[in-house]
Amino acid sequence: MKEILNDIDRWRTQGQRVAVARVVGLDGSGPRDPGAAMAVSENGEVAGSVSGGCVEGAVVTEALAVLGGTKERGVVTFGYSDDEAFAVGLTCGGTIHVFVEPLDW
Amino acid sequence: MSGRADSSATPVYDALDVALRADEPVALASVIGGKGIGAKLLVRPSGETIGSLGDPDLDRVVARDALGELEAGLTGTRHYGKHGEARERDVEVFIESFVRQPxxxxxxxxxxxxxxxxxxxxxxxxxxxxxxxxxxxxxxxxxxxxxxxxxxxxxxxxxxxxxxxxxxxxxxxxxxxxxxxxxxxxxxxxxxxxxxxxxxxxxxxxxxxxxxxxxxxxxxxxxxxxxxxxxxxxxxxxxxxxxxxxxxxxxxxxxxxxxxxxxxxxxxx
The missing domain is CATH 3.40.50.720 (NAD(P)-binding Rossmann-like Domain)
Incomplete structure (x- = not known):
């Protein structure tokens, strides 16, 4: 979280709304531990990461949907255990749970 | 959500921001599932808290657990009843410890x-x-x-x-x-x-x-x-x-x- 504060504060100074995504759980092997965080500005700028680059694109989509009001804040799960054949997975085969929310707290 | 009556729109984040920049240890509890999803409680080593998870008893129990997690430098998810009861699973709380730099x-x-x-x-x-x-x-x-x-x-x-x-x-x-x-x-x-x-x-x-x-x-x-x-x-x-x-x-x-x-x-x- 510490490494993304400067970006978050800069976006907020610009008047942008911000969404924060944090790894809150991990099954099996995962590249980043719980607490790994990324932030997305409403213009789509990104700071930080929640994996080794495998799911960041999908997290940005979720974050923008949460900011845009088309999706509620909540936990999103990424991993090969998903049923959808084309679900976003982790190359290491693990599953991560990411909590995505607007920074309104 | 707590803190809306506060002078800042984001009192918990602001306090977290200041603590992390000053390298002060702090724990952040977030409801990530169940009633009050998104609610936050920031806990300092002194026991002082900022924010609320929406129930005074839940706040008290989570603050106690968060202090334990912070002392051990642990981050993880715990489940509670609506009023902080153990062995119930109404509320899912993610407790993140921010420890000082080594x-x-x-x-x-x-x-x-x-x-x-x-x-x-x-x-x-x-x-x-x-x-x-x-x-x-x-x-x-x-x-x-x-x-x-x-x-x-x-x-x-x-x-x-x-x-x-x-x-x-x-x-x-x-x-x-x-x-x-x-x-x-x-x-x-x-x-x-x-x-x-x-x-x-x-x-x-x-x-x-x-x-x-x-x-x-x-x-x-x-x-x-x-x-x-x-x-x-x-x-x-x-x-x-x-x-x-x-x-x-x-x-x-x-x-x-x-x-x-x-x-x-x-x-x-």
Whole structure:
């Protein structure tokens, strides 16, 4: 979280709304531990990461949907255990749970 | 959501922002499932809280658990009843511990110090360089250090030693028994998690005699990683810094990586 504060504060100074995504759980092997965080500005700028680059694109989509009001804040799960054949997975085969929310707290 | 009546729109985030920038330990509890999803409670080591999870009893129980997690440096998810009841699963709470930066103290203001200081910054350490010689212990020579202290190692450790813990490291790079014996003796009196000392196998052999003379026991000597670093054939100050940092990681994780202390070949490739 510490490494993304400067970006978050800069976006907020610009008047942008911000969404924060944090790894809150991990099954099996995962590249980043719980607490790994990324932030997305409403213009789509990104700071930080929640994996080794495998799911960041999908997290940005979720974050923008949460900011845009088309999706509620909540936990999103990424991993090969998903049923959808084309679900976003982790190359290491693990599953991560990411909590995505607007920074309104 | 709590805090909306506060003068700031984001009181919990603002307090978190300030605490993290000041390197103050703090725990952040977030409801990530169930009633009140998104609610936050920030807990300081003093027990002071900011925000609310929406129920005073839940706040009290989670604050207590968060303090325990913070003390252990743990991050994870717990489940509670609506009013904080154990063994119920109405509310899912993610508790994240933000602990202070680990501290690396490097004794000896030498070339290896600058490289080790840079590598330690990469790994997130707060870095102190300490040397008793005024001409060498200057911030200009060690711009990467958070602090350059001109003092004797034993005197410095009397002051700072009590703050050192399992996540911290002391690296003795002085190459001079006049400095490294008091540095090692002083560091052994602390709870520091990693203690390494530079020097050839012959140098360390002589140092062990001096340490014994200073009253250090064989059991205490098992804490000293010397020659410092992993046996990866490092040559340059930069490569040596990598071998030292890798040894610190391996010590922490308990993984089998060949320390120079436990091998018997030449130190350099």
């Amino acid at each position: 501290h690396m103290v490097i004794f000896g203001a030498v070339d290896f110090t600058a490289s080790l200081g840079r590598a330690a910054k990469l790994l997130g350490y707060r870095v102190t360089v300490c040397d008793a010689r005024e001409v060498f212990a200057t911030p200009q020579r060690f711009p990467m250090a958070d602090e350059v202290v001109c003092d004797w190692p034993d005197r410095y450790l009397v002051r700072v030693g009590p703050s050192l813990g399992p996540r911290d490291a002391v690296c003795v790079l002085t190459h001079d028994t006049k400095f490294d014996v008091p540095a090692i003796v002083g560091a052994l009196a602390t709870d520091v998690g990693y203690l390494g000392a530079m020097g050839s196998r012959a140098t360390h052999g002589k140092r062990v005699i001096r340490l014994h003379e200073a009253g250090v026991t064989d059991e205490e000597l098992t804490r000293v990683m010397a020659p410092i670093g992993l046996d990866i054939g490092a040559r340059t100050p930069e490569e040596t810094a990598v071998s030292i940092c890798a040894e610190i990681i391996a010590n922490r994780t308990g993984r089998a990586a060949p320390s120079l202390r436990d091998t018997d070949g030449p130190l350099h490739a």
